[in-house]
Amino acid sequence: DQQVKQNSPSLSVQEGRISILNCDYTNSMFDYFLWYKKYPAEGPTFLISISSIKDKNEDGRFTVFLNKSAKHLSLHIVPSQPGDSAVYFCAANGVKIIFGKGTRLHILP
Amino acid sequence: DSGVTQTPKHLITATGQRVTLRCSPRSGDLSVYWYQQSLDQGLQFLIQYYNGEERAKGNILERFSAQQFPDLHSELNLSSLELGDSALYFCASSVGGVRADTQYFGPGTRLTVL
Numbered sequence: 001d002q003q004v005k006q007n008s009p010s011l012s013v014q015e016g017r018i019s020i021l022n023c024d025y026t027n028s029m030f031d032y033f034l035w036y037k038k039y040p041a042e043g044p045t046f047l048i049s050i051s052s053i054k055d056k057n058e059d060g061r062f063t064v065f066l067n068k069s070a071k072h073l074s075l076h077i078v079p080s081q082p083g084d085s086a087v088y089f090c091a092a093n094g095v096k097i098i099f100g101k102g103t104r105l106h107i108l109p
Numbered sequence: 110d111s112g113v114t115q116t117p118k119h120l121i122t123a124t125g126q127r128v129t130l131r132c133s134p135r136s137g138d139l140s141v142y143w144y145q146q147s148l149d150q151g152l153q154f155l156i157q158y159y160n161g162e163e164r165a166k167g168n169i170l171e172r173f174s175a176q177q178f179p180d181l182h183s184e185l186n187l188s189s190l191e192l193g194d195s196a197l198y199f200c201a202s203s204v205g206g207v208r209a210d211t212q213y214f215g216p217g218t219r220l221t222v223l
């Protein structure tokens with residue numbers, strides 16, 4: 001049973017526009033959420049995180065929104081750049097960390 | 110470069126064999142985590158060590174074991190290998206062992222079981 005779901009395996013966005021990546025979770029005991037970015041042949045790289053006591057966290061072009069009642073979080077990238085093309089993993093931390101399967105983001109020129 | 114090193118980069122072996130994957134954490138990091146990424150799967154957390162002691166366990170099979178040594182490097186031992194064990198194995202490290210710690214990932218070891 002997948003506790004962390006990224007329902008879109010891939011997403012294509014025009015350069016300069018907003019990219020929105022979504023993640024749903026089922027376990028209300030999760031209290032810390034993270035996004036990682038992964039390029040081919042490299043390990044994942046930490047991007048941004050949010051504690052369950054917050055509903056928004058911003059870092060430059062990246063903003064994570066958390067909706068606890070809907071058990072949903074999203075990552076917004078504005079504006080999208082070619083270097084943002086990668087696989088993005090959502091992760092939730094409770095007793096142990098659980099990762100989603102990832103969303104492949106393509107930034108189109 | 111995350112500062113986390115993993116060896117070997119690639120490993121090809123046969124079913125029934127045993128292999129050892131090695132990880133050196135970033136300088137100063139006390140926690141080491143192991144993950145498995147199979148085809149079409151997300152990252153599956155296997156196990157965490159903190160300063161030489163097991164801290165948390167995930168979906169690690171009984172055929173797999175790990176340890177963290179006094180110099181803080183870690184090894185993941187996979188035995189009685191099956192075709193389904195073919196995957197990317199990542200090691201990550203963090204300063205402490207708490208949830209809010211950022212984990213820094215190594216480049217991974219690609220294991221192919223034939």
